[in-house]
Amino acid sequence: xxxxxxxxxPVLVAVDGSEPALAATRWAVEEAVRLHAPLMILSAYxxxxxxxxxxxxxPMEWLEAKKEAAEHMVRDAxxxxxxxxxxxxxxxxxxxxxxxxxxxxxxxxxxxxxxxxPGGAVSGLIVGSTSIPVLAGADCPVVIVRGRDRGRxxxxxxxxxxxxxxxxxxxxxxxFAEASARNAPLVAVHTWHDGDTEVLFSQSRARFDWEPxxxxxxxxxxxxxxxxxxxxxxxxxxxxxLQDKPRHRLLEWSEKARLIVVGSRGRGGFTGLLxxxxxxxxxxxxxxxxxxxxxxxx
Numbered sequence: 001x002x003x004x005x006x007x008x009x010p011v012l013v014a015v016d017g018s019e020p021a022l023a024a025t026r027w028a029v030e031e032a033v034r035l036h037a038p039l040m041i042l043s044a045y046x047x048x049x050x051x052x053x054x055x056x057x058x059p060m061e062w063l064e065a066k067k068e069a070a071e072h073m074v075r076d077a078x079x080x081x082x083x084x085x086x087x088x089x090x091x092x093x094x095x096x097x098x099x100x101x102x103x104x105x106x107x108x109x110x111x112x113x114x115x116x117x118p119g120g121a122v123s124g125l126i127v128g129s130t131s132i133p134v135l136a137g138a139d140c141p142v143v144i145v146r147g148r149d150r151g152r153x154x155x156x157x158x159x160x161x162x163x164x165x166x167x168x169x170x171x172x173x174x175x176f177a178e179a180s181a182r183n184a185p186l187v188a189v190h191t192w193h194d195g196d197t198e199v200l201f202s203q204s205r206a207r208f209d210w211e212p213x214x215x216x217x218x219x220x221x222x223x224x225x226x227x228x229x230x231x232x233x234x235x236x237x238x239x240x241x242l243q244d245k246p247r248h249r250l251l252e253w254s255e256k257a258r259l260i261v262v263g264s265r266g267r268g269g270f271t272g273l274l275x276x277x278x279x280x281x282x283x284x285x286x287x288x289x290x291x292x293x294x295x296x297x298x
Contacts, residue, residue: 010040010091012110014103017073020116024145025077027289028114029084031143034181037111038089041077043070044099063096070094107138112291117146138294141174141261147254147287156288157185157238159257161250161278162224168263171293172224175261176232178291182258185236189253190221191246217241247281254286264294 013028015021025041032039045066074092081090095102107113160175162168172188179186218241229237242249254260262279282290 008035008037009109009111010038011035011112011114012040012042012103012106013077013114014042014044014099015073015077016043016116017069017076018116020145021073022077022080022116024114024116024143025080026084027143027145029081029088031112031114032088033085035111038091039081040106040110041074041081041090041092042095042102042106043073043093044095044097044102045070046096046098046101067094067096104137104139107140107142110140112141112143113138114143114145117144141294142292144283144286144290144292146283146289156256156258157187158182159187159189159250159253159260161246161260161262162188162190162221163246163263169224171261171263172228174291174293176228176235178259178261179235180232183234184258185238187238187240187253187257188221188225189240189242189246189249190217190224191242191244191249192217214241214243247278250278250282251285251287254282254288254290257288259289259291260286261291261293264292 011028011032013025071094074094078090078092158175158179160171175186221239221241250260260282264279279292
C-alpha cells in the first residue's frame, strides 16, 4: 500500500453504507483535514470466517453483487468527503478480503482507523467477536465514532484514562497529541480501588509507603504526565484521581468530553485477553467518540 507523496499516512475510514458509517466518514474527513493527511475510504465484502475446509463457497453472483455494492458505498462516501473538504486527497479501496483481515493488514500503514458505532461501519465489526481482533490487534489507533458525536459537536476536553500500564502510556501520548491538535484541554483520569494489588504494592508506591493512598495516586499520576506536559506546553491539563472502577468514571466523562482515549488492554488484563473491559465498555456505551490505542512493545 502506498502513502501520500509527503509520506504522511492516511486516515482510514471503513464504510458499509449505514448512517453510523456516514457519521464516521464525516469525522474522518475533519480529522484528516486537521492532521493535513489524506483520507482512505475502504469497504470490504469478503468473509473472515470462510475456511478452506468448507465444501460450499459463496457463489460468484453473490460475490459480484457484494463487490458492486461495496464500490457504490465508497463512491458515496468519497462524494461526502469532496463536499466537506474539496481539496482533501481521497483514495478509495474495495477489498475482496474479510473486514477483519484487511483492516488489520492496513493498520500497519495508516495513521488511524475510523469506524462507526456498533451496528455501523463494516457490519458486525464492533458487535461480536470480530471487534476484539480489530480493536486490540490493530497497529494504529482505532476510533469508534459514537454517541452525540454522530452530530459532530466539537466541544469539551479530550479525556485520557491512565492506569500506569504500557497501554496507558501509549494512550497518554496519543491523548496529548489529540488535545494539542484540537486546541482542547486534556483531562487525565486515574482511578484506583482497594482490590487492585498491583497499585497497592508497586515499586513506585513502596518508596512512599507513609503517604495516604489518595496522595500517592495523585503523585504517581503527576509523574506519569510530567514529561508529556513538557513536550506539549500548549495543552492545559486537569488531573482527576478517584477511588472507583475506571469504566464508571470514563463513561461519566463521555457525557461532556469530545474524545476519550484509552489503551486496548489495561493493568488488569490477563494473557490471552486481547481487549480490556474498560475499552470494550466505552466502545459500546460511551456518549462521545472513543479512541483505543494499542501499546507497541519495543
